[in-house]
Amino acid sequence: MTLQEKAGQLSIFSDGTRQVPKMQINPEAGPPVEGNLAQRVREGRLIGVFNGLGAAGARAIQRIAVEESRMKIPLIFGADVLHGLYTVFPIPLGESASFDPQLAERTARAAAIESTANGLHWTFAPMVDICRDQRWGRVAEGSGEDTYLGSVLAAARVRGFQGKSLTDEDSLLACPKHFVAYGAAMGGMDYNSVEMSEQTLHEVYLPPFKAAFDAGALSTMSSFNDINGVPMSANRKLMTELLREHWKFRGMVVSDYTADMELVAHGVAKDDREATKLAILAGIDISMQSDFYNQYLPDLVTSGELALAVVDESVRRVLRTKYLLGLFDNPYRSLNPEVERRNTMTPELRAVARQSGRASIVLLKNEDNLLPLPKSGRKIALIGPFGADTLNLAGPWAPFASLDNVVSVEQGMRAALADKSLLTVVQGSLIEKPLDGGVDAAVAAAKTADVVVLAIGEGQNMSGEAQSRTQIIVPEPQQRLAEAVATVGKPIVVLLRNGRALALEGAVRHAQAIVTTWFLGTETGNAIADVLFGDYSPSGRLPVSFPQDSGQQPYFYNRRTTGRPQVDAKPAYKARYREVSNEALYPFGHGLTYSRFTYEPPQLDTQTLPWNGTLTVTARITNSGQREAEEVAQLYIRDRVASMTRPIRELKGFQKIRLAPGASAEVRFTLTRQELAFYNQQMEFVAEPGEFEVWIAPSATTGISRRFVLAST
Numbered sequence: 190m191t192l193q194e195k196a197g198q199l200s201i202f203s204d205g206t207r208q209v210p211k212m213q214i215n216p217e218a219g220p221p222v223e224g225n226l227a228q229r230v231r232e233g234r235l236i237g238v239f240n241g242l243g244a245a246g247a248r249a250i251q252r253i254a255v256e257e258s259r260m261k262i263p264l265i266f267g268a269d270v271l272h273g274l275y276t277v278f279p280i281p282l283g284e285s286a287s288f289d290p291q292l293a294e295r296t297a298r299a300a301a302i303e304s305t306a307n308g309l310h311w312t313f314a315p316m317v318d319i320c321r322d323q324r325w326g327r328v329a330e331g332s333g334e335d336t337y338l339g340s341v342l343a344a345a346r347v348r349g350f351q352g353k354s355l356t357d358e359d360s361l362l363a364c365p366k367h368f369v370a371y372g373a374a375m376g377g378m379d380y381n382s383v384e385m386s387e388q389t390l391h392e393v394y395l396p397p398f399k400a401a402f403d404a405g406a407l408s409t410m411s412s413f414n415d416i417n418g419v420p421m422s423a424n425r426k427l428m429t430e431l432l433r434e435h436w437k438f439r440g441m442v443v444s445d446y447t448a449d450m451e452l453v454a455h456g457v458a459k460d461d462r463e464a465t466k467l468a469i470l471a472g473i474d475i476s477m478q479s480d481f482y483n484q485y486l487p488d489l490v491t492s493g494e495l496a497l498a499v500v501d502e503s504v505r506r507v508l509r510t511k512y513l514l515g516l517f518d519n520p521y522r523s524l525n526p527e528v529e530r531r532n533t534m535t536p537e538l539r540a541v542a543r544q545s546g547r548a549s550i551v552l553l554k555n556e557d558n559l560l561p562l563p564k565s566g567r568k569i570a571l572i573g574p575f576g577a578d579t580l581n582l583a584g585p586w587a588p589f590a591s592l593d594n595v596v597s598v599e600q601g602m603r604a605a606l607a608d609k610s611l612l613t614v615v616q617g618s619l620i621e622k623p624l625d626g627g628v629d630a631a632v633a634a635a636k637t638a639d640v641v642v643l644a645i646g647e648g649q650n651m652s653g654e655a656q657s658r659t660q661i662i663v664p665e666p667q668q669r670l671a672e673a674v675a676t677v678g679k680p681i682v683v684l685l686r687n688g689r690a691l692a693l694e695g696a697v698r699h700a701q702a703i704v705t706t707w708f709l710g711t712e713t714g715n716a717i718a719d720v721l722f723g724d725y726s727p728s729g730r731l732p733v734s735f736p737q738d739s740g741q742q743p744y745f746y747n748r749r750t751t752g753r754p755q756v757d758a759k760p761a762y763k764a765r766y767r768e769v770s771n772e773a774l775y776p777f778g779h780g781l782t783y784s785r786f787t788y789e790p791p792q793l794d795t796q797t798l799p800w801n802g803t804l805t806v807t808a809r810i811t812n813s814g815q816r817e818a819e820e821v822a823q824l825y826i827r828d829r830v831a832s833m834t835r836p837i838r839e840l841k842g843f844q845k846i847r848l849a850p851g852a853s854a855e856v857r858f859t860l861t862r863q864e865l866a867f868y869n870q871q872m873e874f875v876a877e878p879g880e881f882e883v884w885i886a887p888s889a890t891t892g893i894s895r896r897f898v899l900a901s902t
Contacts, residue, residue, distance in 0.1 A: 190233075192487040192497075194260055195504045197234035199475050199482045201267070201443065204241025206250070207308075218447045218478055226250065233258045234483055236475060236507055237265035239313070242274075242589060247308035248524040255520045263520035265511060267311035270361070271330055272296070272584070274303045275591040276538040276711050280584040280652075280688060281316060281342075283549040283707030285332040286729035286780070288821045288843055290345035292545055297349025299541045301361035305523040306532035310514055311362040313410055313443075315346035317397035318367055322743035323733060324377025326656030329585050329688035329708070331372065333732030334745040334777060336393050337840045340400035347404040355407070356515030358523055365401035367412030367445060369427060370394045374414055377742060378657045383416045388833070388868040390416070399436065407440035407510050411473060413448055420455045422448045428472030441506040443475040444468065450479040461485065466495055474503040534594055539712060546709035546716025551729035552781040553703040559680050560702050561723025561783060562640060565607040570638035571599060571614045572631045572674060573645040574667065575686045581620070584708025585653025585688060594711060598644050598684065601714025605722045613638065618670040620648040628673045635677040642721070643671055643700070644684045649708055652688025660739045662692050671696040684717060690733040692741075693774065705729070726783040728819035728845070730888070735775035738768060746777040746889040747836040778823050778840075778888035784814030784850065788822075790893045791885045800878075800902045804860045806895075808885035812848035819847045822856040822885055825892075829880040832869055838889055856885060865899055 190198075203215065206226050229235050230253045238250070247266050254264045272278045278296040287293070297315070304312060316330035319339050332339040343365060350363040370390060374381035385394075398409065411428065412421045421427065422444055432438045449468040450461065458464035465485040468476065476482040489495040515522055552560065562569065575581060577599045583590035603609050617631035618624050635641050645667040650656065662668070675681060675696035682702040685691065693703070704727070709716050719725040736744045755763040755771055765771040789809040798804040810822060824842035828835040842858045860883070862876035869875050878901040886892025 190260060190504070192490055192500070193483070194233040195500050196482045196486040197232070198236050198262065198504050198507050199486070199500070200234065200480060201236050201475055201477050202238055202480070203478060204238035207241035207243040207246035215446045218450065227253055230254050230264065231257050233260055233262065235264070237267060239267040240269060240588070241266070242268065242307045242309070244306070244308040244524045244526045244529040248521055251520050251524060262508070263511060263516040265310050265514070265516065266308055267313060268304065268309050269314070269586055269588060270300055270304045270309065270312040271314045271316060271586045273300050273542070273587060273710060274307060274589050275534050276303055276542055277583045277587045277590045278542050278545050278710045279549040280329045280708045281331055282329050282333055282688065282732060283709060284545055285338060285342055285732040286551050286705070286707070287545070287548040288338070288730050288845055289548060290341050292548055293342050294345040294349035296541060296545050297346040298352065299538050301350050301352060302359045302532055303538060304361050305359045306529045308524050308529070309361060310516070310523055311364065311408070312350055313364045313366060314350070315343055315363065315365060315401070316367070317343040317365045317401055318372035319394050319397065320372035321745040322377035323661050323689040323736070324657050324659065324742050325372060325374060326379060326585070326652050326658070326688070327654055328372065328733065329652040332397070334734065335732065335747065335840050336396050338732060339397040343397040343401040344404035347401045347406045351405055355513050358528070360514070362408060362510070362514060363401070363406040364408040364410050364443065365398055365406050366410035368398060368409045368421065368432070368442070369412060370416055371412035371414050379655050380413045383414050385416060387872055391868050391872070402436065402438055407513065408443060409440065410443050410445055411448055413445055413451065415455060420452055420457060422473055423452055423457055423467040423471045425471040433472065439506070441474045441510050442472055444473045444477045446477050447479045449473060449476050449481055462489070465489065469495070469499060469503065474506050534591060542710050543712035543715050543719070546712050547719045547725045549707055549709060549729055550716065550720050550727050551705040551731055552727040553705055553735070553775050553779070554700070555781055556701040559640070559682060560721065562682070562721055564605060564722050565611070567639040568611050568637065569602070569613070569640055569642055570634040571602060571612060571642045571644060572617045572634060573643050573670065574616055574618055574620050575644035575646065575684070576614050576616065581649045581686065582708065582713040583710055584649045585656070587710070591711070596712055596714035598714045598717055601716070601718035602721065604715065605718040605724070618666045621664045621666065623666045623669070628670055631670055631674055632677060635674045635679050638679055641674055641679050641681045642684060643674065643681055644686065645671060645697070646686030646691070647688055649688070661689060661742070662694060662739060663697055668695060668697065682721070690731070690735045692736050692739045723783060726816060726818040727780065728782060728821070730778050730780035730821045731775060732777070734773040734777045737772070737774045740766065741769065744773065746773065747839050749834040750837050773890070776888050776890040778821070780821070782818040782820065784812055784816050784818035786820045786887065787811045787813045788885065788887065788892065791883060791895050793883070793895055793897055796897050798860060798862065798897055798899045800862060800900050804897060806858045806860065806883055806885060807855050809853055809855050810846065810848070811853040812850055815850055817847065817849045819845055820887065821845050823887065823889070824858045825884040825886060825889065826860070826865065827882040828865065828877070829882060831867070831877050831879065833867070835867065838884070840889070858885070862899060
């Protein structure tokens with residue numbers, strides 16, 4: 190291969206020649222390839238293209254690559270498929286609320302089937318960034334604030350995307366992102382700097398990536414941020430020394446969109462040429478969109494500034510990945526128009542969307558058992574901008590969503606009601622602006638109704654990339670709508686549309702029932718109606734803590750204790766704010782069902798965990814309610830005394846069980862010293878002998894603990 194051909198195998202561009210996203214998802218940057226894509230392919234100046242769809246179009250481009258280019262190297266076709274292609278599943282944060290890795294694997298598998306049918310080989314997903322600050326808009330794309338939950342779901346989604354074999358026609362190469370600590374941007378402001386200890390990096394932010402790679406992911410994407418002053422696109426310590434030398438990762442690393450270009454703005458490269466050199470030396474194999482590698486790598490090598498071996502190694506990683514995908518044996522893999530027609534927006538895909546949608550819903554509050562609502566006999570006023578809306582169902586990062594086939598809340602409710610005339614729908618307000626006469630119409634509708642269903646929250650453009658918020662609250666016009674409707678005095682069910690945890694206020698906070706519905710995708714209305722009318726008992730649990738106030742951010746349940754914790758009602762000289770206690774309004778792991786579960790205190794098979802042994806923790810859980818339901822039993826630990834301050838609780842396991850009324854089941858967890866280990870001051874991953882607490886509980890702030898001792902060697 191010539192140097193220019195090698196540089197081409199390390200360059201990828203947005204595809205403007207086929208079906209493209211219906212919205213702008215990236216800034217204008219890099220060279221447009223629409224007019225000269227065929228020539229670029231003939232010259233071998235790109236590894237492939239991304240965010241274009243269509244099997245026939247991809248097949249035509251691939252034909253040029255394998256028949257008309259000198260090296261005959263097949264292209265790879267990628268796209269941002271985070272939670273579905275045309276058929277859209279819940280945003281990953283919402284799906285994480287299911288606490289169901291099998292479901293996460295199933296939706297990723299479904300997305301892979303539809304995506305590969307439409308000419309794709311590679312998805313830039315899953316997003317596995319841990320986020321402890323709900324101001325950051327991209328929390329919607331991940332699994333929330335907990336490392337254990339995030340790691341389990343990262344592995345499940347990789348397995349789902351990639352399937353049984355990478356060479357299968359419906360296997361979609363996974364790309365865990367954004368490596369690393371992107372979710373820790375200061376102030377929750379997207380693209381911002383990250384200041385972080387080595388211990389926190391290794392304990393909190395790196396494990397989901399390791400879990401994804403252990404599950405077989407063969408690519409990853411670098412993040413935009415710097416860590417302690419070193420931008421990730423120039424961070425050799427993490428992308429080469431840790432990722433490749435220590436973890437033995439053999440896949441390829443792609444930059445995020447123009448992240449190599451941004452090294453100049455970061456102030457670590459004086460010009461584009463130096464940015465290119467820093468990026469490839471750090472471990473960035475593929476430059477996305479900037480075209481820097483095509484422009485500068487050949488001259489950097491011929492001038493002696495960059496060893497040819499560095500370029501060759503990156504090219505080997507790319508070619509090896511293409512080989513493992515079966516593209517050299519079958520370059521037209523996943524490029525069959527007939528399969529595209531057969532596997533797009535199918536009833537089977539929609540069934541998965543509905544199942545995952547209802548499993549993602551979290552019932553936060555249900556005073557006087559207001560829910561479920563009856564399907565007849567009560568007049569319902571559906572009020573709010575999301576009642577009839579179909580434009581804000583898919584959520585952020587669903588750029589190919591088929592909006593002609595989505596189900597609104599109104600449609601789902603009408604389909605479920607025995608008497609359709611019992612439902613009145615009033616918009617009341619726009620998402621971020623008042624609506625002339627809207628509040629008056631809403632109040633009038635509430636007065637004639639028996640119950641109000643208030644569909645309010647965030648628009649989908651308020652979450653996702655570049656959508657950080659200083660105030661994580663319901664937009665003011667909608668809050669005013671809620672306050673006005675509340676004065677009528679009718680029971681209110683709040684349906685929250687949200688891409689992050691929100692700080693609930695006033696009438697929204699004090700509504701009789703609050704349901705977190707996230708962005709549920711194609712089957713939104715049907716999934717919500719299933720829960721609202723009791724066909725499905727809600728089973729979701731919060732993967733993020735809902736704060737009392739926006740000013741508590743960053744907030745997360747597994748924070749470390751301080752020397753002055755608030756352990757009683759006396760606030761003076763304690764670790765808290767003047768306005769609110771240092772507690773969540775709704776904690777991590779919280780979620781109600783339409784039944785009631787009773788936990789017996791956990792039992793230990795031994796009071797001492799041997800250094801090389803195991804300890805079994807069990808608890809009996811009883812459905813003491815009147816209907817069958819699912820419960821998520823959560824295992825937490827706490828290190829009572831250690832050489833470094835430790836979290837007040839840490840999730841180490843969970844089990845989802847279904848019980849009939851009156852039935853009981855025993856949940857069982859096994860602990861070893863591995864689950865008790867942490868990184869000490871010397872950055873050694875160690876477990877320290879001593880006393881620990883353990884809970885089996887329905888949330889991160891409830892339950893009865895038991896104590897045990899880890900014995901010394």
